[in-house]
Amino acid sequence: MAAAPETYRVFAIKYAHHERRSGVNFIGGDSHDVPMPMDFFVWAVVGESRSFVVDTGFDQAMAARRGRSIIRPIEEGLRAVGIDTSTVEDVILTHMHYDHAGNRDLFPRARYHLQDREMAYCTGRCMCHSPIARHFEADDVAGMVHRVFEGRVQFHDGDSQIAPGLSVHRVGGHTEGMQVVRVHTQQGWLVLASDASHFYANMEQRRPFPAVHNVGDMLEAYTRLYSLADAPHLVIPGHDPDVLRRFAAPSREHEGWIARLDASAR
Template identity: 50%
Template sequence: MSEWEVFALRYADRNARVRADSFLFDDDHSAPHPMDYFMWLLRQGKRAILVDTGYDEVEATRRDRPILMDPRAALEPFGLMPDAIDTVIVTHLHYDHAGGLHLFPNATLHMQAAEMAYATGPCMCHDTLRMPFTGDHVCEAVKRLYRGRVVFADGDAQIADGVTVHRIGGHSRGLQAVRVRTQAGWLCLASDAAHFYENFEAGKPFPIVADVSEMLDGFATIQRLASSPGLVIPGHDPLVRVRFPAEAGLPETWRLSSGPQS
């Protein structure tokens, strides 16, 4: 049975946030609540799978949300060149997860059909729903489709031995989580099915949401996908950097596949 190494790569942070930005219902909306931005790398021998791509300096300037490092630089310590990445799992097409698709030109994208339909359909007529997307990123996904470099899932699908994807929805119509077999057990990269541990541990919806019911149901799903609650990895929580060990010698990198620190 194949086991994978899994790493969280932090490429940006955003500290000027409050709890109102993270939870629909909360008793202290004005309290500070910082956010980290991650992409994830799966490795098995010479094989590498990238989960999401972050965003680049152009998008950082456009949204006034600076990055700590270019997504390509996050892979350099692993000896991985952007052109060599052949598989990217796109959890959803929001700017902070798909803003670097163009940086990995040879990759085949694995995404949910529902996400492409959502990002290119009538829901994008609404400013509120369109806000987390950037047209250039969605167009890159469409161009990749016309090059034969998109593989769609409709619910659950296997990407490789020990790597599966599962449609969650909620935050975005086609948001998917990634389940990975590791030495610590089945690990669930929740991405934005839960931005923070508190979202799923306390049942608190994140304010950017396409379907609240799907989001709440998703909190249970991501926990079922993991072998234990500690192996559910939220998409943006700084606590990931506390609960999991930093990878020695690699900047802004945390090893998830060995399990949380005791």
């Protein structure tokens, strides 16, 4: 008999910010052309018996190269929710873009969970095309290759349960191996969409984000996200500052940079 799902606490941790306008956040632009900034998050999934980090962000050097602003290093945010990066045993990478797969040395003990197709994608012929490759960092990809040879990567092919109450699901679209994370919480099944939908508006209005491998798959992914969650508000986009307004901080000192996603929405 299958084990009963564990119930997890889930935190969105903002580590960086980028000012931009709405026109660059939708294929075809946006007629309103209003400010629509992007926040950068990692996520912590905290259980009684086991915890997981979802994505690993980037560091100050990469922020300077890419014109982004670090708000707080991710190790500070993880420490605030009780996670020591030196002891983390499982990291789930939704995909291998620079803002989700950096900080290569922060998790020395971790096993990394990645889709087969994502590894093939970021080491294959698509990286010969600069409009695609520019979203990746060669050092991050090479670091993952080294982990493969060290026995520290667990590959997944499509949908896969990692632990009772936690699973990954390949949806594609943004990248070939884009995966989302489904988590059992006290509010029901929650989905960390990551870049399957950068903003609420992308999935709610069916207006895809311009950084895309396959537009059709991205549109289909929006439907899949909602089917995996128990309620629409439990689908969490990857870069929307509104996440920090829709969900409360765990305490007053965390206001504006950490949200508890498994608690009731505001």
